[in-house]
Amino acid sequence: EVQLVQSGAEVKKPGESLKISCKGSGYTFTSYWIGWVRQMPGKGLEWVAIMYPGDSEIRYSPSFQGHVTISADKSISTAYLQWSSLKAPDAAMYYCVRVFGSALMWFDYWGQGTLVTVSS
Amino acid sequence: EIVLRQLPVTLSVSPGERVTLFCRASRSISRNLAWYRQKPGQAPRLLIYGASTRATGVPARFSGSGSGTEFTFTISSLQSDDFAVYYCQQYDNWPLTFGGGTKVEIK
Numbered sequence: 001e002v003q004l005v006q007s008g009a010e011v012k013k014p015g016e017s018l019k020i021s022c023k024g025s026g027y028t029f030t031s032y033w034i035g036w037v038r039q040m041p042g043k044g045l046e047w048v049a050i051m052y053p054g055d056s057e058i059r060y061s062p063s064f065q066g067h068v069t070i071s072a073d074k075s076i077s078t079a080y081l082q083w084s085s086l087k088a089p090d091a092a093m094y095y096c097v098r099v100f101g102s103a104l105m106w107f108d109y110w111g112q113g114t115l116v117t118v119s120s
Numbered sequence: 121e122i123v124l125r126q127l128p129v130t131l132s133v134s135p136g137e138r139v140t141l142f143c144r145a146s147r148s149i150s151r152n153l154a155w156y157r158q159k160p161g162q163a164p165r166l167l168i169y170g171a172s173t174r175a176t177g178v179p180a181r182f183s184g185s186g187s188g189t190e191f192t193f194t195i196s197s198l199q200s201d202d203f204a205v206y207y208c209q210q211y212d213n214w215p216l217t218f219g220g221g222t223k224v225e226i227k
Binding site for chain 1: 156165218219
């Protein structure tokens with residue numbers, strides 16, 4: 001059974017750094033793209049970034065490029081999303097997603113979500 | 121960037137009714153469209169990809185159709201589990217984008 005298990009909720013102050021994680025299991029981690037989707041409170045879904053752990057290829061949404069960093073440790077089948085300096089608008093639920101496809105990509109499995117709160 | 125517009129924004133429906141949702145793309149995306157359901161307090165779940173192919177384990181009451189810029193998603197007989205928000209997502213062009221969602225609520 002494919003599972004994506006994310007790290008727990010975080011409460012941070014503006015300007016602080018943060019790294020959230022997502023551990024994949026039940027499939028070959030290096031054979032599928034993995035990524036992140038943001039959902040701000042009461043709002044819709046926004047694609048953030050994806051990464052192919054097999055060769056570390058990365059794609060970012062232009063809306064998030066330069067503000068977040070996606071990475072992965074294939075030795076422990078875990079993907080990460082990190083911020084060096086959080087801002088108030090980063091407060092959201094972040095879902096880890098497994099990507100089906102290589103050229104045409106949709107999200108076939110979702111993690112349970114990590115709630116990020118940013119407040120002074 | 122391809123913009124997806126979903127209509128209606130909100131739909132009030134009684135259990136057992138047939139429901140049709142719409143997703144319109146700002147330019148042609150062939151059949152490269154997926155649909156997701158997000159129940160309150162839960163992560164989204166993939167229902168349809170390739171505009172009309174049901175994902176593994178998805179009940180037959182869910183169906184999708186369309187190509188180019190116009191897509192529809194239908195629930196043949198609404199169950200209590202289906203009161204949720206539905207999103208379409210295109211994967212024809214970068215960046216990957218979602219529609220704004222349609223909330224299906226109890227009438």
